[in-house]
Amino acid sequence: MRDFNNDRIDFRSDTVTQPTSAMRDAMMNARVGDDVLGDDLTVIELQQRVAALFGKEAGLFVPSGTMSNAIALRTHTVPGDEIVCDKTAHIYRYEGGGFAALCGASISLVDGEKSLMTSDQVRAAIRKSAGSQSHYPNGSLVCVENTANLGGGACYEQSVLDGIAHVAKDFECATHIDGARIFNASVATKTPVDRMTAHYDSVSVCLSKGLGAPVGSVLLGTTSFISNAHRWRKMFGGGMRQAGMLAAAGLYALENNILRLDEDHRRAKEIATFFSGTDGFDVDLSTVQTNMVYVNTEQPATFWVNHLSNRGIDVFDVGEHRLRFVVHLHMTDEDLVHLKQAILS
């Protein structure tokens, strides 16, 4: 469904979605206050609604997923700490080295299979200062990404998520989930988000990915964690004033755009099946569990980026011989027909 004027088909990311007319109406009619002063009722409603959905005590509305993760990392750690995550994690690869610059933390990388860590790998990656004659940094935080973006949008099994959280607790590490696409994971695995994140201290939830809102993430945790996070949000410049207009888009997305994610997953599978059956392309179908399809190409990926661009289709190359297609709420079945024709022409 595309209710704005655009004749291009944009597979670059699920962040490219534009607010639909109904979402814009919700934004236009939002009650607003001054959220820095704490009296924007729509922001308060959004924070409470998301926290309740995830079974967490409190939430904090922030401008982006990157800021949400940065605030979480900074709230959980002190300089000299170490954070455990997969080698392809967004917090490590694509957040400007914020873990180092903003937290003064180092990273202990896990070589996860398709970007998914196991509890044994996490146990082996945690280094504690105590008992090392102060040689080691202090491993104090374990971060999990679900879905795993560079893992092709793959989802953690619940037993693995729980196992990682238990290992972290055994080593007195806090736990954080980068849930930029956690609703995709929830819909694909049929696991409610409160169950999925039950053993995790904090969760970052993006509204501006598959849910289709223009801006915003909500960071979740205990009341005391969110109260500390609020201070870091201030210092990072993330306090917004009449933010209720943006929060209204988030509320609309929660009500209307979660269950439909199944449709995106179905289309992603269709794209993956097409490419895996077409000469010159290869797809690891086991990773195609949600709304992303990573396609290996015999020809240079840039050839296909240009070929498709000339036919009205936008896609990212993510390696010399690798393309990434991301399906989102503006995609239609006709778009898939168009894509297949464009590849074969």
Ligand SMILES: Cc1ncc(COP(=O)(O)O)c(C=O)c1O
């Ligand atoms: C897994 C993951 N985490 C965090 C982010 C950051 O979100 P934002 O672009 O809103 O800063 C992204 C962005 O695509 C992401 O894919």
